[in-house]
Amino acid sequence: MPPMSLPPERQLETIRRGTVDLINERELLEKLRRGRPLVVKVGFDPTAPDLHLGHTVVMRKMRQLQDLGHTVVFLIGDFTGRIGDPTGRTRTRPPLSEEEVLHNAETYKTQAFKILDPARTVLRRNSEWLAALSGADVVRLAAQYTVARILEREDFARRLRENRPISIHEFLYPLFQAYDSVALRCDLEMGGQDQLFNLVVGREVMKGYGLEPQCILTVPVLEGTDAREVEGRIAGEKMSKSLGNYVALDDPPEEMYGKLMSVCDGLMWRYYELLSALDAGAIRTLRDDVAAGRVHPRDAKARLAFELTERFHSTEAARAAAERFDRVHRSHETPDDVEEHRLLSAAPLRLSRACAQAGLASSGSEAQRLIVAGGVEVDGRRVADKDATLEPGRTYLVRVGKRRFARIAVVPPET
Template sequence: MSAQSVTSPSLSEGVKNALAVSLRGVEELLPQEDWVRKLVRSEASGQPLRIKLGLDPTAPDIHIGHTVVLNKMRQLQDLGHTVIFLIGDFTTLIGDPSGRNSTRPPLTAEQIRVNAETYKAQAFKVLDPEKTELRYNSEWSDALGARGMIQLAARYTVARMMERNDFAERFAAGTPISVHEFLYPLMQGYDSVALKADIELGGTDQKFNLLMGRHLQQEYGQEPQCILTMPLLEGTDGVEKMSKSKNNYIGITEDANTMFAKVLSISDTLMWRWYTLLSFKSLAQIEVLKAEVAAGRNPKDAKVMLAKEITARFHSAQAAEAAEQDFVNRSRGGVPDVIPEVTLAAGESGVLGIGLVLKQAGLAPSTSEANRLIDGGGVRVDSGVVGDKGLKLKAGTYVVQVGKRKFARVTLA
């Protein structure tokens, strides 16, 4: 099928819609013509396509940047296709060299087991667990054995492996490359053989590994999978990719109020990219919102909708509503309905300095930082700004606030 015929009027509306959903926000869909053929065949036969996503449980939790590819899986799942959420418990033992400039030490089996359980719970906040095929690649990788591993390795050359950018750069720089790292893309590709995947999803940094799956499926006499790569999501700063190390992330296990407030903190421009990659609203619905904002509607209205949608996905609709109200209360200088309760000892003198109050209540990491916050006008006690670092609080109960988001009801006894 030619590239021109992908949008041919002869395609059914169902296939055209499925292709539009597939292409939404993607970096690459290769080969697009093959994917259209698969969609046409699936519609004609009633046989759902097999959509594969593999994640290695290398960390205990994930942020919403990781859910971009999960959202694409959910979109394809909602079209009626079979989505396979593959947990790479075997490949994690090797360690993915993608984007690395050094060998990464593998995790222990126990670390992998604990992380895998967390990944599964978090992924099912996006995917429909009742319609998801959950697999672990140790199922077939352990069974492959030494003989099978040698036979698999014979299906790819070192020269082709060294075409991979990170390997080539490390080799040129004299940085060690362990032989076991060559096994990683082979094993990820073999996953596609074992699962008979029609398409595999991943981030842009996974393209080499995804193409390996196509190659190995052909080697094993299967129809090769298509590959779909999703872009890396910019973090709340709108500049760098979302990362915990850059503190521009939103963890999907963060409390609802924090999640809601962080989404509202992004720029109006970034909001639309997040809509495309994170929202389950249709592109048509998003275009209507864009038009309304362009015509004069406050962009904050659209941002609130996005914040509520994301918060509801990882918590609940009720939690999202409460988070919105909490944000409104804070914006008006009000106190959230639920804040930490802390009881501190006033000591023999019956008073406690404000710096120690902030530190012991967990509102500041140290008294020196507490003093800095006071100097900046960022500390309130019972709604009044604290201007004196020497303030001492007597026995009683106070609402103490630091910045816009930190509150505690402090009782001195």
């Protein structure tokens, strides 16, 4: 699609879709009417090297803007990342080392273009300008905002109320992020809904520097895979690496598919809305069909899992993942790509130990507990004896829990 082919009003319509906040439409329309590509900034904190589905909500919006002909700055907050965004935090984060930040930034690069158009993405790091600020520059920046306004932030206010520490440098975080907008002459900054505060500071600070304030767009924050439906509403923490409730973009296909299949039904609809390419009408229809019993919820979920696995891997990979899933979990058959481990032992080898060595359990004690709990099968039969052993010279198929399999060959250590 040629750049700027759509009239501003139509663009605005597209931009508005699926957003939470848009500050504000009038200003944005004005910017669009000037007919030059907007500078759109989205910052990514390099603390989490794995991009996950939660990031893709805003990334899809970025892609939309790109397709409308605008310039998207994928800003890696390598400088601010060393401070740590206090958003949603109840305590101070430890700063990252330079090496960690660099490594994480690299990982971002390779994953981001699964969604973004590389030709219309400008990759920047905010250390480019932030590291160069002098003491006087920082003072000037800090003068743009007041402590009272900073304390309007719920997370700061709460920490203050609960007598938890707040380090001064955390106050600086939103200001540095705002300075990014100054440095880039940003027209539009986007982010998750939880970023609203930081984005608004950007507007104010830009004014302070005599610049036209940026517009702001926020998208919904995606709940993690552990979210639950409570009284018809989805309740749960946002998807994040540190909470472990995420689906990473580079999760292997089977894992991605499996993780998506195990989210609760209510959450599936949320994922449909925020992640699927299906339009609102199609989702509505599907939802009605499930509610009416015409479509099994599992099949609706499988469709979603397939779509997303296909997007981040390939059609073949998605198909294979679906097949494997059905084979293991619906037909209760063994997958055909079970990893084989050769364990050396002249004497009968304890099953618990073998499980630990083959990586099926984190420790021998853990494996022993799993055995006693009835979670271990050898050659299709449940083994509940914690003293069970495997004979040298034989190969066993061991299953731990629902989805951990390994073929274990006990090899006598001759020669």
